[in-house]
Amino acid sequence: MTITITAFERSPDGGKGLARDTRVRWALEEVGQPYEVRLVSFHAMKEPAHQALHPFGQIPTYEEGDLALFETGAIVLHIAERHAGLLPGDxxxxxxxxxxxxxxxxxxxxxxxxxxxxxxxxxxxxxxxxxxxxxxxxxxxxxxxxxxxxxxxxxxxxxxxxxxxxxxxxxxxxxxxxxxxxxxxxxxxxxxxxxxPAYKRAFDAQLAVYTGKPPTG
Amino acid sequence: MTITITAFERSPDGGKGLARDTRVRWALEEVGQPYEVRLVSFHAMKEPAHQALHPFGQIPTYEEGDLALFETGAIVLHIAERHAGLLPGDxxxxxxxxxxxxxxxxxxxxxxxxxxxxxxxxxxxxxxxxxxxxxxxxxxxxxxxxxxxxxxxxxxxxxxxxxxxxxxxxxxxxxxxxxxxxxxxxxxxxxxxxxxPAYKRAFDAQLAVYTGKPPTG
The missing domain is CATH 1.20.1050.10 (Glutathione S-transferase Yfyf (Class Pi); Chain A, domain 2)
Known part of the structure; x- marks a missing residue:
């Protein structure tokens, strides 16, 4: 199933990687799961369609088949529980x-x-x-x-x-x-x-949204 | 295995139930697990023995056999994952x-x-x-x-x-x-x-520490 996350159409930090989608991107890169990104404007974040996904009108959200999650900690934990690489076996x-x-x-x-x-x-x-x-x-x-x-x-x-x-x-x-x-x-x-390497890939991907240039390498 | 949590010897809220041990007590009451409480003074919280359990020098902590946890959210999640009553099956x-x-x-x-x-x-x-x-x-x-x-x-x-x-x-x-x-x-x-009822039992138990009277009922 395709994983789709949301991120700022234009991050308030200017691409420094501090918006919380970077945390989710990093987790997905660590476990090697591909994902798609839907960009959301500040205006759209406050609209009912987005607030149905995220009651506090923020990013990121996470959609995978029938499952829709918000809250970065919960999303990262969900990824870590379902794929090897982020939680020990013991x-x-x-x-x-x-x-x-x-x-x-x-x-x-x-x-x-x-x-x-x-x-x-x-x-x-x-x-x-x-x-x-x-x-x-x-x-x-x-x-x-x-x-x-x-x-x-x-x-x-x-x-x-x-x-x-x-x-x-x-x-x-x-x-x-x-x-x-x-x-x-x-x-x-x-x-x-x-x-x-997973952090670098996540950082470059969020920066590419800001610069409009696709990540290299 | 016996579950032991820590709580304030003298809660700064005067027994209003706002110290975070109440959250853990509540979770344990919801799932019907007995627990013991070790009271910790403000002085002892800053000592190495307690900071080995809780690096930020706070309460509550959670000990169960070889496992020692801190951070209320993690403790409640641990309880919820291991006992029925706090997380849905789906x-x-x-x-x-x-x-x-x-x-x-x-x-x-x-x-x-x-x-x-x-x-x-x-x-x-x-x-x-x-x-x-x-x-x-x-x-x-x-x-x-x-x-x-x-x-x-x-x-x-x-x-x-x-x-x-x-x-x-x-x-x-x-x-x-x-x-x-x-x-x-x-x-x-x-x-x-x-x-x-589980909240009431948790509240009464934390209040009893403050009043020195055992919970009734």
Missing amino acids: ANARARAITWMFAALNTVEPPILERETARLLEGDKTWYGERLPLVEDRVRDRLAKLSGRLGDADWLDGAFSAGDLMMVSVLLRLKSSGILDEYPNLAAYVARGEAR | ANARARAITWMFAALNTVEPPILERETARLLEGDKTWYGERLPLVEDRVRDRLAKLSGRLGDADWLDGAFSAGDLMMVSVLLRLKSSGILDEYPNLAAYVARGEAR
């Missing part, structure tokens, strides 16, 4: 890998999102300059603990998993901030993720 | 129920957490009064869309599932705010969750 190791997916999305990403929200929606407010360091310290609190757990390992728990895919994707949002570089093992961890 | 319906778990944790909870963070950590700042309405409008944006999807259904997608358990738990954080009452179908949805 049941306990599998549960731990899924734990890192939730940790990425519910413990590490929220303060990072709060920082982005401050910059995007409150950058013109009088309090922005005084408040931003408070928000960034909340990000640092999570990064320090994550850095402590990772130590000098390559990945969070044994082999690369869907947990690492999600954690690297979340940390990539900090790339331009300089904050990640305060934790050299996390910066190296993110670089290892970006160096994976 | 594969597509199961994937959709898991989607609502992720939607609760990564789409609905972040703005609610941002509101709590504003109140707890920035309540004494000069910008608090002007900024809070902005944050609350971000909460409303998500609630309006969730309300639209729920409509007049009892649960988000067919029978009660782990997705509803997580969404109700997230929405309960708004109970004292009055915001939930702006969406009568969401307020009724949360009330349906609270009325479930």
Whole structure:
């Protein structure tokens, strides 16, 4: 069955790969599944046809035969459960890998999102300059603990998993901030993720939407 | 094998059931699994022994034989996968129920957490009064869309599932705010969750830790 995902017709990040379709593309590339992409405009995202697929009017969505999913974490988990390559075979190791997916999305990403929200929606407010360091310290609190757990390992728990895919994707949002570089093992961890051939293919595919040029190679 | 979870020795919410161990207790009550609780002080949560179980120094954790998990979403999913009662049997319906778990944790909870963070950590700042309405409008944006999807259904997608358990738990954080009452179908949805016998048992058990009185009945 054909897998079809949705992505921004014009990504607000200008093709930096931070829109969440990149996470789904990366997962599909890791497990070697082809997929099609339906581009959605900002206008169309708010229309009933798209909100029937995604109640919060966002991207990505995932369609495969009769199944329609939204929410990146759920889509990546669905892909990881049905195809080899993103979850270990051992049941306990599998549960731990899924734990890192939730940790990425519910413990590490929220303060990072709060920082982005401050910059995007409150950058013109009088309090922005005084408040931003408070928000960034909340990000640092999570990064320090994550850095402590990772130590000098390559990945969070044994082999690369869907947990690492999600954690690297979340940390990539900090790339331009300089904050990640305060934790050299996390910066190296993110670089290892970006160096994976599957990530590169996913990145190039989302960039091609923005530049209008098909990915090469 | 005995299931052991951790909870606050003294919950910062004074027993209102908003600490995340309630979500895990609720899941275990829904599937009828007994469990033991190890209480952890704020001091002990930051010690290496607990951080070996939970790298971010929080509660709850989950131990069952050789398996140790943290992150509420992962724990509830683990319980739901291993015991009947929280996920439908049909594969597509199961994937959709898991989607609502992720939607609760990564789409609905972040703005609610941002509101709590504003109140707890920035309540004494000069910008608090002007900024809070902005944050609350971000909460409303998500609630309006969730309300639209729920409509007049009892649960988000067919029978009660782990997705509803997580969404109700997230929405309960708004109970004292009055915001939930702006969406009568969401307020009724949360009330349906609270009325479930398994929720009541979970709530009473966490309250008993705070009051020092064992749950009755």
